[in-house]
Amino acid sequence: MKVQTAFVLAAAALVVLALAPLFIPDYWTGVLLGMTGYVTLATAWAMFSGPTRYVSLATVAFFGVGAYTVAVLNEAMPYPLVLLCAAGIGMALALVVGLSTLRLAGVYFVIFTFGLAELVRQLVSWWEVNVTYTMGRYVFLPFEGRHIYWQLLALAAVTLLISWAIGRSRLGLALKAVGDDETVAAHAGVDVTRIKLLLFVISATIITLVGAIQAPRWTYIEPSIVFNPTVSFMTLIMALLGGAMRLWGPLVGAVPLFLLFEWLSVSFPDHFSIILGLLFILIVFVMPNGVLARLEDLRKGGRA
């Protein structure tokens, strides 16, 4: 019963959000677009990194690959096919990366994923310089902000659905076991590597698609634009703020943080970075497990 109610509510929220661009000014559509992008990124990131506790900084590697795929292919084939290609390339890349690295653990994994983003960026640059002799590609697709927003919204809904389904399945249970203790999980019969790989691939494919969908918004794509490491850090901090272990955690983190960034850049354009740094410190000290966990703690404390 409760699940049904939640689904009805979520569907209603989705409809309201989808209709919103028809009534609000373009700027707010832009804000919703950016927000939905980060909600999707953070949810996809948490899908893998939350339960397994493997902190990945490779978000922008996949995001950028998605955007670049669109830049390269947008004139060669119809748009839906381009998106499919982007998803395919993201999936293949995640498989290669996952197979070769998911045996790494802890800080080694963090460092590797950070390096991966830079590696992919340099590879793309090298390819463009030495093979195609172009730097900077144009994406002329007839999309306005709201078209991109609708695509992102659909992707966000699908991502949350996938995340929910995983949480309820045996896979989710296995994942939790892996997160708690990999060795114990392996002894209990969980195929640790396979599960990690599967989750990593799903998460990376969604992230690739976010990049692909957002690319037409910038018209002009070059490595320094799409492989901007800030994307990785923002995703991470948003997921952590909300709580990476929960279904709605990344959303609860991404929405207020995104609005806060927007407000900061409007009101304090010259002090943005300083205020941002202070905020991060505050989040880590006050709510290390995320807003949702903190709320729960407070409520339990109140009852007791």
Add this chain to the structure above:
Amino acid sequence: MKHSIAEAARAARRLTTCATAAVLAVMVGTSGLEAQERDKVTIGYAVSKSGPNAGGADMTVTPNYELWVEEVNAAGGLKLPDGSQLPIEVIAYDDRSSAEEVVRAVERLATQDEVDFILPPWGTGFNLAVAPLMAKFGYPHLAGAAVTDKASDFVKRWDSSFWFMGGSADYVNALTEILIAEREAGRINDKIAMISVADGFGIDLVKAARPSFEGAGFDVSYDKTFPPGTSDFATILNEADNSGADSFVAFSYPPHTFGLTKQAKVASYNPPVFYLGVGAGFPVYPKIAGGSVEGVMSLGGIDPDNELNAAYRAKHEDVVGRAPDYWGSVLIYASLQMLGQAVERVGLDKAAVAGELSTGTFSTVLGAETRLENNQLRAINWVGQWQDGQFVAVSAQGGDGMAAVKLPKPGWE
């Protein structure tokens, strides 16, 4: 699980309420503004105040925006066709060197702040990122700091866009002409050593340079691309020296330009033609090079006999506290002067201003009769050379506001 869904649903409901309230508040706020009598002109811009693009923006773009606004306001404000004047109010955002930020900032300027005019961001990529929006909202787009060979295509696509910095092919072809003349005079051989940074600017120029040099019968005997992080140029210069070329051409960014200069001095590498990329036209360049930079060539250059330009440079130094660079700054400033004069003639209607910009003739720091051809500024100094402590515009023979190029380059001091 069920528990957390219900909990989040409650959270979502609360958020929706907040968002609706915020949207309502904003709508009420803007409708209140419109009723007021006009007492100012608002001009908005988003430039990179932080992040990797901040250096370039702070050299070429932002100081000129500030200088122009200060000048206009000191003179009583922007003149309108009826003779009245309105002060300029500026709304400035930091795009933090992020493409998504610059796009949203322009949306914000257009639909929230409802500014009268929007000035462009720094860089080719960011100008292209905002171009569709500027066209959609009807703002004239004075793309200043954007080098592109596709300006003519862009003008077709966005007819209120204006391009002020030319394209790679323009810069390279002007250099090729000088090299041809030097070769005919027997001062250089037909070999060129060319290096380029593996980033937007370097790749774009080198792509234009290869066919241009080879088409003129030059042999590019050394052609090397280096990553943007490179700081040691000893090997590269050594190889360029060994290639037997009399002309050395580097399409580099400021750090490389400075590094190459220092290394060339250390290695006493002194080819007859020494051409560098961005940075050689910065006022600080002679200081960084540590002494005479006589004969070094690069993009840009000024006409030292142009009094308007000299006055502009003096004022820039006075107001901003440092001299402008010898390439992009003056072009950006001229674009702003054109905007001001267009407003004086046709008022604040954006479409009328765009029309005036494309057909009118303006008096700017570049000359008394500055006009655009197919929405592009073509009266640009493509090649410059350090001569007697000034970075002057040069051509093979000189004339037309340009000095004659002096080659071969004298030795380093």
